[in-house]
Amino acid sequence: MKPRPPSLRSGASANAGALAAAAAAMLVPANLLPVLNTQVSGVSRTDTIFTGIVELWRQGLWAIALVVFLASMLIPVLKLAGLAWLLLATRGRARHDARRLTQIYLALDFIGRWSMLDVFLVGFLAGLVRFGALTTVEPRSGIAAFAIAVVLTILATKMFDPRVLWDAPAPPDAAASPS
Amino acid sequence: MASADPLLTCRICGHEHRPVPLGPGERAHCVRCDTVLAHGSRLGPDAGLAFTLTGLLLAAPAAVLPFITAGKLGEKQTGRVFTGVEGLWHNGMHLLAVWVLLCGAIVPAALLTVLAGLLLPARLGRPPLQGRLLARAARALSDWAMPEVQVLAVLVALMKLGNLVDLTIGPGFWCYCAMTLACLLAWRSFEFQAAVENPARARPEPAQP
Numbered sequence: 001m002k003p004r005p006p007s008l009r010s011g012a013s014a015n016a017g018a019l020a021a022a023a024a025a026m027l028v029p030a031n032l033l034p035v036l037n038t039q040v041s042g043v044s045r046t047d048t049i050f051t052g053i054v055e056l057w058r059q060g061l062w063a064i065a066l067v068v069f070l071a072s073m074l075i076p077v078l079k080l081a082g083l084a085w086l087l088l089a090t091r092g093r094a095r096h097d098a099r100r101l102t103q104i105y106l107a108l109d110f111i112g113r114w115s116m117l118d119v120f121l122v123g124f125l126a127g128l129v130r131f132g133a134l135t136t137v138e139p140r141s142g143i144a145a146f147a148i149a150v151v152l153t154i155l156a157t158k159m160f161d162p163r164v165l166w167d168a169p170a171p172p173d174a175a176a177s178p179s
Numbered sequence: 180m181a182s183a184d185p186l187l188t189c190r191i192c193g194h195e196h197r198p199v200p201l202g203p204g205e206r207a208h209c210v211r212c213d214t215v216l217a218h219g220s221r222l223g224p225d226a227g228l229a230f231t232l233t234g235l236l237l238a239a240p241a242a243v244l245p246f247i248t249a250g251k252l253g254e255k256q257t258g259r260v261f262t263g264v265e266g267l268w269h270n271g272m273h274l275l276a277v278w279v280l281l282c283g284a285i286v287p288a289a290l291l292t293v294l295a296g297l298l299l300p301a302r303l304g305r306p307p308l309q310g311r312l313l314a315r316a317a318r319a320l321s322d323w324a325m326p327e328v329q330v331l332a333v334l335v336a337l338m339k340l341g342n343l344v345d346l347t348i349g350p351g352f353w354c355y356c357a358m359t360l361a362c363l364l365a366w367r368s369f370e371f372q373a374a375v376e377n378p379a380r381a382r383p384e385p386a387q388p
Contacts, residue, residue: 040343056339064338067331102191102212113325116282120263120325120332121339123279127266128258129340131251139270147275158322166192166212 013087016160020083023152027076030149033142036122040135048142049073049118071117072146079115079153082108083160090164098165105162112157115150119143189214218371227368228298234291234361241358242284244351246333249344260284260355263329283329287362290320294365321366326359 034046047055049072056065082104089096122143129137187196189209201207201219209216220226247258260283267276293316300307307313337346 059342061338064335067335071331098192099212102214105191106214113328114331116325116328117332117335119275120279120283120329121335123263123267123276124258124332124336125266125339126270127262127264128247128249128256128336129344130256131254131344135251135343137266139267139272139275144272144275147278151278154322162191163193166194 012159012161013090013164016083016156017087019152019156019159020080020087023076023149023156024080026145026149026152027080030142030146031073033145034140035118035142035146036125037138037140038129039133039137042134046140049146068118068121071114075111075115076149076153079108079112079157083153083156086160086165096165101165102162105157105160105165108157112150112154115153116147119147119150187216189216215371220368220372222368224372225302227294227365227372228302230361230365230368231291231294231298234358234365235288235295237354237358237361238288238291241351241355244354245349246352246355247337248347248349249340250347251344257349258333259351260329263332282323282325286320287324287326287358290317290324291362291365293317293320294369298369317366317369321370324362324366326355326362330356330359 031049034048036047036052038045038047049068053065053069053073056062056068086101086105086108089101122137122139125137126139129135187198188194189196189212191214192209192212194209194211196207196210196216198217201217203219203221203223206218207216208214222229242260245257245259246262249256249258261280263283264276264280267273267279293313297307297310297313297317333352337348340346
């Protein structure tokens, strides 16, 4: 496999920052707008991500409430905070613990996709629960905003070039080269 | 480049290493950032291909067989792999429906197909057609293949609906779970073996200055 060119992708950190900022902005409507409307025996109920989790907890489904809380609330925030940390730590030529930051980057890369859980869940519930007018589940606009936030966050992580963690403080000609 | 060996470049820090043979179960870490670069498969060099073909075989039943049957007051609804897509599409969220279709079904199937295109010719002793392009495509596809997230979503849906409707799990869901596992293992085998041009036979050492 051809080695990657020694130069860093130019503007990668700026692009990652812009995408992360856009994702953070989309998290606001994603959390404020309803994501799901449930009709059971004629009783209608509209949930945001947070009230959905509270409802699961209230029903005694603690493990599921925890899983949804992790995937839909904690991971998106953690991921953006982690990305902001990486971007700030690698600004300029300040010294940083590259090995630790690399571990954070790998963790962010791994957890990102799990935020898609709520999107798959709302879609599946809406497709499955269609019992006439009495029992139905319908998606609401918040889930689209949430999906956009998740995609932007994943793109921001992909855009971030981890070599900036290792190569930034050194002069450009210090990249390893074969003899 | 003076070196005759293909160089193994760390995907994280860009440090270059000279590959050397790697025994079963051995892992090679980057000398600079400690990221795992390659590991010798305990299951032999054909494991990746075996997982890929298994995943492809399971994709068809996973796509057509029922995941879940939900019943309420004598009425029945069947959930399949495309149920989430239908749910979003029928409620006007067309773009999101396409996105869910891509991440949950199309991209995993495409990833398995690309891996088969890479590994099958190699097993038959022929160079894969457009190997470098296919390897890049596989890496790009692996970022967006999320069958494991869909499995978790269906499990959460099952728990959530448990006291609302009567549920029966169908064979399609088990096929999808098995396909997901095969897809993950196939990608993992490929990712670490494809780090060098001679698959599963490399242990990196620091590049000579």
